[in-house]
Amino acid sequence: MINDTILTGYLRSFSDDFGYMGLDEPKQFEKFVNNIIFSRQYMRSNPTPELIDIVSTGNGQDTGFDGIGIIVNGVLIKNMDEYKFFSEKDFNLDISFIFIQSKARPRFNASEVNNFYFGVDNFFNKESSILENETIKRFREIKNFIYENDTLKFNKNPKLYMYYVAAGEWKSPQDIVARKDESVRKLKNKNIFSEINAIFYDTEKLKVLYTELKRKNIKQIQFSSRVALPDITNVTQSFIGSLPMNEFIKIITDSEGNLQGNLFDDNVRHFQGNNKVNTEIENTLKNKDIQDALPILNNGITIITKKIEQTGNNISLFDFQIVNGCQSAHVLFQNKDIIKENTNIIIKIIETTNQSLINKIIKATNRQTQVTDEAFESLSDFHRNLEMYYEAKSKQINNPIYYERRSKQYDNDPRKIKSTQIVTLAGQIQSYVATFLEQPHSTHRYYGELLNSNRSRLFTDKYKKYEEYYLSALILNRLDLLFRNKKLDKRFRDYRFQILYIAFLYFKELMKKNKDSYDDIFLKHLNDIDGLEDVFRPSIDVINEELKKLPNNERVGAFRLNKFTEMIKENIGNQFR
Numbered sequence: 001m002i003n004d005t006i007l008t009g010y011l012r013s014f015s016d017d018f019g020y021m022g023l024d025e026p027k028q029f030e031k032f033v034n035n036i037i038f039s040r041q042y043m044r045s046n047p048t049p050e051l052i053d054i055v056s057t058g059n060g061q062d063t064g065f066d067g068i069g070i071i072v073n074g075v076l077i078k079n080m081d082e083y084k085f086f087s088e089k090d091f092n093l094d095i096s097f098i099f100i101q102s103k104a105r106p107r108f109n110a111s112e113v114n115n116f117y118f119g120v121d122n123f124f125n126k127e128s129s130i131l132e133n134e135t136i137k138r139f140r141e142i143k144n145f146i147y148e149n150d151t152l153k154f155n156k157n158p159k160l161y162m163y164y165v166a167a168g169e170w171k172s173p174q175d176i177v178a179r180k181d182e183s184v185r186k187l188k189n190k191n192i193f194s195e196i197n198a199i200f201y202d203t204e205k206l207k208v209l210y211t212e213l214k215r216k217n218i219k220q221i222q223f224s225s226r227v228a229l230p231d232i233t234n235v236t237q238s239f240i241g242s243l244p245m246n247e248f249i250k251i252i253t254d255s256e257g258n259l260q261g262n263l264f265d266d267n268v269r270h271f272q273g274n275n276k277v278n279t280e281i282e283n284t285l286k287n288k289d290i291q292d293a294l295p296i297l298n299n300g301i302t303i304i305t306k307k308i309e310q311t312g313n314n315i316s317l318f319d320f321q322i323v324n325g326c327q328s329a330h331v332l333f334q335n336k337d338i339i340k341e342n343t344n345i346i347i348k349i350i351e352t353t354n355q356s357l358i359n360k361i362i363k364a365t366n367r368q369t370q371v372t373d374e375a376f377e378s379l380s381d382f383h384r385n386l387e388m389y390y391e392a393k394s395k396q397i398n399n400p401i402y403y404e405r406r407s408k409q410y411d412n413d414p415r416k417i418k419s420t421q422i423v424t425l426a427g428q429i430q431s432y433v434a435t436f437l438e439q440p441h442s443t444h445r446y447y448g449e450l451l452n453s454n455r456s457r458l459f460t461d462k463y464k465k466y467e468e469y470y471l472s473a474l475i476l477n478r479l480d481l482l483f484r485n486k487k488l489d490k491r492f493r494d495y496r497f498q499i500l501y502i503a504f505l506y507f508k509e510l511m512k513k514n515k516d517s518y519d520d521i522f523l524k525h526l527n528d529i530d531g532l533e534d535v536f537r538p539s540i541d542v543i544n545e546e547l548k549k550l551p552n553n554e555r556v557g558a559f560r561l562n563k564f565t566e567m568i569k570e571n572i573g574n575q576f577r
């Protein structure tokens with residue numbers, strides 16, 4: 001039991017936001033800790049409830065872990081198919097393994113710490129010597145593939161992070177520190193990591209990290225070598241200048257001195273590893289004779305902020321994002337220990353809240369080097385209109401949903417919108433592809449790949465039926481609500497998009513039969529939160545029926561099979577003939 005009143009309050013706030021109030025305190029605590037750690041490690045944005053559930057190892061045969069994840073080039077990988085997408089696409093792979101053990105108890109237990117490290121060591125053996133649940137097995141499969149097939153693609157060996165967390169006070173007890181040191185030594189002897197981090201978090205640390213996670217970005221720097229840019233429409237003020245490296249490091253690091261990943265949420269590209277451009281930046285930094293030439297060799301950094309305050313040479317930035325310079329920032333951070341005091345970086349700071357202008361700045365600054373088209377997807381007018389459609393519908397339905405066109409746009413919304421109410425671009429693509437494009441078997445693929453393979457049928461100006469996107473996302477939202485509250489058997493979670501598809505087919509048939517509109521459908525069947533189980537249980541019955549028809553060797557991964565989708569379609573068709 002957690003004894004700290006403030007931490008308990010944070011835990012309740014988080015659980016309410018993510019839909020975990022139905023869990024007991026230890027399980028809530030595990031999710032809470034996983035969210036904090038993966039929010040700091042994940043370089044795209046804060047994890048969604050879906051991602052937190054994926055990295056949470058669950059009950060039984062968890063080998064000492066409460067959280068496990070693999071981050072590849074800034075993306076938190078969900079399955080083997082997503083990993084293969086990056087493996088085939090990127091030659092330079094930057095990989096981190098994260099393991100978490102969390103205890104909602106006011107003390108650090110030496111034997112439990114030892115079990116945790118044993119579990120990590122066992123994970124990196126080719127085969128496990130202890131029983132593993134399906135979550136651990138899924139990540140082990142990815143790990144084995146990485147080391148068996150992709151070592152030549154490493155820009156350096158993967159990093160390893162091991163977090164042991166307890167709701168007490170960390171006093172560095174000698175017996176636990178000794179176990180930690182011995183475990184790190186054994187792991188180093190495997191020669192498969194470039195970096196090993198064994199970290200302990202206690203109550204006070206969790207409170208600091210959670211507060212940091214929830215508050216807006218605020219930083220003060222000394223920026224003496226700056227000039228004001230001329231008046232620009234929709235820009236309150238803007239500056240360009242040369243910033244000393246130690247001041248720039250202040251901008252991009254958190255209270256622990258770690259790179260603050262959420263500063264790059266509006267940057268269209270995640271860190272690309274040691275590609276040609278990034279290697280050139282690093283070579284410049286390592287060459288003492290030309291390091292001070294960095295300002296004329298690098299395009300610099302662009303920051304957009306909602307507010308700038310000036311006091312002499314001091315500049316305060318409020319709620320800001322680095323929209324261009326993600327690659328440079330990462331390389332500079334990685335090499336900060338070798339950077340000389342007189343080395344500077346060119347920086348541009350723009351104060352504006354005009355989203356149309358922000359989009360133009362993002363597009364313009366990121367066209368200088370190759371960027372995939374999907375990175376710009378949410379900047380189009382289609383997505384702005386879709387966001388407004390969601391807003392309009394929010395007035396008509398209980399527990400409304402909102403389309404997050406821009407990362408974290410609802411973080412400080414006065415309506416206190418919960419994470420469980422937010423539909424991301426990835427979620428929107430998956431739900432629409434599963435329903436209206438009839439491809440539930442494809443949704444395990446990386447969302448960028450899904451978008452590109454269905455480009456002619458997604459978010460097109462020729463087909464502006466926003467209600468279809470909304471309905472598909474709403475059905476998925478309600479389905480996830482049932483899984484989170486344990487109203488549906490977790491064994492069927494892998495089949496959530498098949499369940500979604502079947503429910504959608506039922507709705508389509510009801511529309512034909514009763515001549516209903518989409519509005520009629522969601523008002524009749526999706527507005528009553530208490531009656532949702534009745535909506536989805538027939539879907540699970542169909543899944544069970546069709547799984548029994550498959551040979552044993554196809555049942556485990558049936559959710560990936562087009563064949564299984566066709567069987568479902570035939571089943572529903574027979575029911576309505």
